[in-house]
Amino acid sequence: MRVLPSQVDAIVIGAGLAGLAAARQISSHGLSVIVLEAQDGVGGRVRTDEVDGFLLDRGFQVLLTAYPELKTQVNMAALDLKMFSSGALVMRNGRASVVTDPFREPRRAVATVFAPIGSLTDKMRIAALRWRVMHSDEAKILSKQDISTVVALRAFGFSSKIIDRFFRSLFGGIQLDPDLRTSRRMFEIIFKYLSEGQSALPTNGMRALPEQMAKHLGLENIYLNTRVTGVAPGVVSTADSQIKARAIVVATDQPASCELLKTGEIASRVAGCVYFAADSPPTHEKFVVLDGTGKGPVLNAAVLSNIAPSYAPPGQHLIVAALPGIIDGDLEAMSRDQLRTWWGPQVDAWRHLKTYRITHAGPEQLPPFDPEQQVALGDGLFVCGDHRDTGSIQGALYSGRRCGDAVVASLA
Numbered sequence: 001m002r003v004l005p006s007q008v009d010a011i012v013i014g015a016g017l018a019g020l021a022a023a024r025q026i027s028s029h030g031l032s033v034i035v036l037e038a039q040d041g042v043g044g045r046v047r048t049d050e051v052d053g054f055l056l057d058r059g060f061q062v063l064l065t066a067y068p069e070l071k072t073q074v075n076m077a078a079l080d081l082k083m084f085s086s087g088a089l090v091m092r093n094g095r096a097s098v099v100t101d102p103f104r105e106p107r108r109a110v111a112t113v114f115a116p117i118g119s120l121t122d123k124m125r126i127a128a129l130r131w132r133v134m135h136s137d138e139a140k141i142l143s144k145q146d147i148s149t150v151v152a153l154r155a156f157g158f159s160s161k162i163i164d165r166f167f168r169s170l171f172g173g174i175q176l177d178p179d180l181r182t183s184r185r186m187f188e189i190i191f192k193y194l195s196e197g198q199s200a201l202p203t204n205g206m207r208a209l210p211e212q213m214a215k216h217l218g219l220e221n222i223y224l225n226t227r228v229t230g231v232a233p234g235v236v237s238t239a240d241s242q243i244k245a246r247a248i249v250v251a252t253d254q255p256a257s258c259e260l261l262k263t264g265e266i267a268s269r270v271a272g273c274v275y276f277a278a279d280s281p282p283t284h285e286k287f288v289v290l291d292g293t294g295k296g297p298v299l300n301a302a303v304l305s306n307i308a309p310s311y312a313p314p315g316q317h318l319i320v321a322a323l324p325g326i327i328d329g330d331l332e333a334m335s336r337d338q339l340r341t342w343w344g345p346q347v348d349a350w351r352h353l354k355t356y357r358i359t360h361a362g363p364e365q366l367p368p369f370d371p372e373q374q375v376a377l378g379d380g381l382f383v384c385g386d387h388r389d390t391g392s393i394q395g396a397l398y399s400g401r402r403c404g405d406a407v408v409a410s411l412a
Contacts, residue, residue, distance in 0.1 A: 016044020019251030025404025048205030066197025092292025118162025183369035
């Protein structure tokens, strides 16, 4: 087992995206920094397991290429991204309807017009909303008067039909919030990123993102299987040692952060996720697949091997079913029951690979939602994570970077 140093300039607790971003920013200014991680690998919630030759991300996750922090912190080309088709496949009453962005998929514009998810007026309002968010910067969106997503959609004039058949499944899935109670600020930011970029999967799974960041930091600076038992100004305790540091950054997930720092806890979003293997794909499309009823329990799904063939062994296919807000009960049976109404009895022949019950999939961000919360707590203590900014990969990366900047400024 590696011996921990007795003293460094800065200690970062947690090797998730925020912690890695903070540590890299601190290290880039010539300061000594180590990262302590309780798990056996980096990434926090962004990890990938290998099961029987399949790549299973821990939860249905995608990378939005428009995230601004990716351009500054990540070598995108090295991720070898594979893109989803722009739009969605909406399933209702056993029928599939294609809904696309007509600006990117003009050949499918007619199919979108006739898709039974809402009126033509609803679809025109989507185009208008798209134009508005693309012509607004993040600061303007995040400074608007805040209400819930569902109230905002109604205020925009969207019908109950399109809210239930489209928005609830798509954004309820992205925000892990089937009731669409999340801040409209968060909704508009995500809508902007979806409109400006693409949804993608790294060829080697979502783990490729934190693994790349860890290599850039230097693996010698990361200590895995090292659980922190206590934090006090100037010192971090583990089970068998104490390390002194001028700055200490708590970059764990929000529940662990609250426990270490004795701060108020934010409610967590929960999510279930079920993976299946199949000999034949139920669709050859590269779309995310939405529940057109908006009732779930599966709100969205995808044949991941259509998008990134590397996610499955040759001749096999990988299907993921996402159940936002649900972690109790027989998730496999629930998923099969619903997917059978989409794709028929072939679902019964699929092999169950793994079920994930994620008790902290992300922070709850209800209105009024204020991003860029304070990262410097005083006495050399700092905190970062998506719970300090926006609940997303972008939020984690940005929070880590600005926390790293705060640490550097304090030690100057």
